[in-house]
Amino acid sequence: MSTSFIRLVSRLLIVCLIGLPFQVSAGMIGTDQAVTAAQAQAARNAVLSQISRADVAGQLQSLGLTPQAAADRVAALTDAEVAKLSGQIQSLPAGADGELLLLILVGVLIWWIVKK
């Protein structure tokens, strides 16, 4: 089985796991549509959002999360956040380390000033 096939299947599974987060019962309109009511494309946005959610969940998976964890984490994000993450997970800030670099930076600054 090719990796791309496995990727496809896992993405489909993610879509199933994510479901429609705002889904109330048939007939009711979700809060997200009230949020986007000003735009004439609420329904299209909903479809796009599902695609980018699956996309982001796939990327999270490739960065070391299990399919279930990736789906749970994407489900807690808003459409706007998902849209921002989509395709940018590698480049957006990921807060991590602290102290050591701070000290190095101050050292470098002082060195630079003294040298200048």
Added chain:
Amino acid sequence: MDRQEVAAPPAAPHRAAGKARLRAGFFFAALAASCCLGGCISLPQSEALRASAPQGLPPRAELTQVPFHAQSDFLCGPASLAMVFNAAGISAANVESVTPMVYLPGRQGSLQAEMLGATRRVGLLGYTLAPRLEDMLREIAAGTPVVVLLNLAFKVFPVWHYAVVVGYDLEKGEVIVRSANRPRDDWSFEFLEYFWKESGYWSMVAVPPGRMPATATEPEAAAAVAALEQAGRQSEARESYWALLARWPANLIGLVGLGNVEYNLKDLPAAERAFRRASEAHPRSAVAFNNLAHVLAELGRLADAEAAARTAVSLAGPSLPETQKTLEAILARRKQP
């Protein structure tokens, strides 16, 4: 999760504070020197705060009750969240429990969006503050610690780091910060701003459901509560919608969202009240009338339901397909003997 080491014991507070002061001093000397040598670094927010104290802001505040969680390795995101979660009443939160919700092994760090996502998953309202130092201080004065994103290195080679600001002193021009393995550091406004500005002055708070952040603005607050609802925390979202509507009684997202949450929680009379308020405050909202019609139909009041559904259809707009379906379903039910 491959990184769940036990947190290191915190350093002695007074020593840490002393070292921090020393470091801040070094930094200041460096900053002053570099300014003198030309190429001045602009730190406008610190300058403005030092020039004049904002109206109605207490001269100093410190949230000593915010516990400290030391960070090990790349876990400043989970450690910062654990601190603010504890402060917001989630006492069981710690670095180990938060890590799987926010830490991304492949990036060896935590993304901003996921910091907010994890906040919603524990049932708290996550809110991104406006990019202003003054707003941060106002939140602290109101009792809410603030998570900040800092770039500790350079624009071209960023090293991102989360820390928690728990206090400030306007006179001294300092903030009090819990960062990495330091439970209490004093940083000058300039020191903070220098590292903070490259994240676009990004900061967030986690407030308990039923409370609004002190500096919240109407559209951002409404979107934050809707996000809590979307994350599946219905009863917490209900409390936050109440708080939102207490401050902005006519907010459409608040009224429709409250109705939807009440509906999901099976309180139909409360859902009806919310949608009715929404339709009265926003007589052009098809969503409000559609959902009102739906709830009235479920309550068996089909004539009222039909009237509301007809209004919804007459308003057209992007939800027209749904409103037409609602009307058809109600008409079909009315025809049944």
